[in-house]
Amino acid sequence: MCRQGKRISFVHIISKGLVRAYHTEENTRQYILEFYGAGETLGEEEAILGGFTYTNTAEALTPVQAFVIPIDRFRKLLRDDSSFCFLILQEVTHRMVNSTNRASYQSAYPSIYPLRRLQHLIKQQQLPITKQDMADYLGIDIRSLNRLLQAQTK
Numbered sequence: 001m002c003r004q005g006k007r008i009s010f011v012h013i014i015s016k017g018l019v020r021a022y023h024t025e026e027n028t029r030q031y032i033l034e035f036y037g038a039g040e041t042l043g044e045e046e047a048i049l050g051g052f053t054y055t056n057t058a059e060a061l062t063p064v065q066a067f068v069i070p071i072d073r074f075r076k077l078l079r080d081d082s083s084f085c086f087l088i089l090q091e092v093t094h095r096m097v098n099s100t101n102r103a104s105y106q107s108a109y110p111s112i113y114p115l116r117r118l119q120h121l122i123k124q125q126q127l128p129i130t131k132q133d134m135a136d137y138l139g140i141d142i143r144s145l146n147r148l149l150q151a152q153t154k
Contacts, residue, residue: 001066002042002058008051010068012042017064018127022136023056032137034099035061035127041091047071048078048088061128114138115148 001012004024019036033056036042042058045051069077077084102114115138122129129137135145 001060001064002054002056004055004057005053008043008046008054008071010070011044011047011074012058013067013069014038014040014042015065015067017066018061019058019064020061020133021056021058030136031139032133034095035129035137039091040095041088042066043071044074044088044092047074048092111138111140111144111148112152115145115152 001019002008002021014036016038019040019042020032021034021036021042022030022032024030036058043054046054078088079085115134118134118137121127122134131145132142135142138145140148
């Protein structure tokens, strides 16, 4: 849907499906930022800041339906429609709060607790997440994830 470093043309508002958003570092290591679903947006941060390229990659994990808004139209709606602007502000704020909470939780607790939390979310929402996705989301390598999974079964 969006590719890091590629020119931004649209803001996507997901109406159905699951999307994985990640950032690739210079050493090719990927960090999963979040999984997005219905009602969430992609590309709005770049559009708001006036960026010309996507800062992250977003890939569909399931079939996705999304509303696509050209950047110029999106920016005009932000300027001219206060209700639309408020909805986007809520979306961006919600994402910021979730990211901050996740970062603080992962810093404050041993890795096993964020893993359990992620496993609960995967089971609850029946998410099609691979082991590599889990490791990237937790910010650990696959070997560390395997050790955590093994310790969990003991």
